[in-house]
Amino acid sequence: GAGVSQSPSNKVTEKGKDVELRCDPISGHTALYWYRQSLGQGLEFLIYFQGNSAPDKSGLPSDRFSAERTGGSVSTLTIQRTQQEDSAVYLCASSLVFNEKLFFGSGTQLSVL
């Protein structure tokens, strides 16, 4: 596609439910990143992939969070047993060169009621 695509754009869920967020990066970009942004705040690093491998998972806030990437393309971020503090915009980005010139998707606004 022309840009990084994220779905859904908005997700409202009840506390305790599981959610799955999807990111479709720019074709050919080997590096993929997930960040989280709370209202009016900066970006909090969650995880990055180089190909299908995630060398640094220490940014994930808890063991309720997991992410995977298959075929060097689409990535999913899964949050199990959602809590209200998980409410935020989840941003995905991809790049051709690692950590340079990231292209961001429009994000998924997650609201946990």
Place this chain on the structure above:
Amino acid sequence: SQQGEEDPQALSIQEGENATMNCSYKTSINNLQWYRQNSGRGLVHLILIRSNEREKHSGRLRVTLDTSKKSSSLLITASRAADTASYFCATEETSGSRLTFGEGTQLTVNP
């Protein structure tokens, strides 16, 4: 903790004026990047400056990097109302692998 910290947190200027934002960081870096965010959604890459560079230009943007002071500045000349956005610096530490973003500067350009 955040590697980069922008200053000021908010800046309001008139159209046509110049806007200067600063970013300070704590550890040695490979590069520093500036991004713009409109309406709290996706960020757009503006410019990248490497640790061995001191100044870089792109259109109305001018970025400087002072590695001895661990700081960078972003200058937007002849600002326009469309420049209204949040601006973030991002750093890649030499010792780490993450690209870390600061808290951002909210720029408002009044017509």
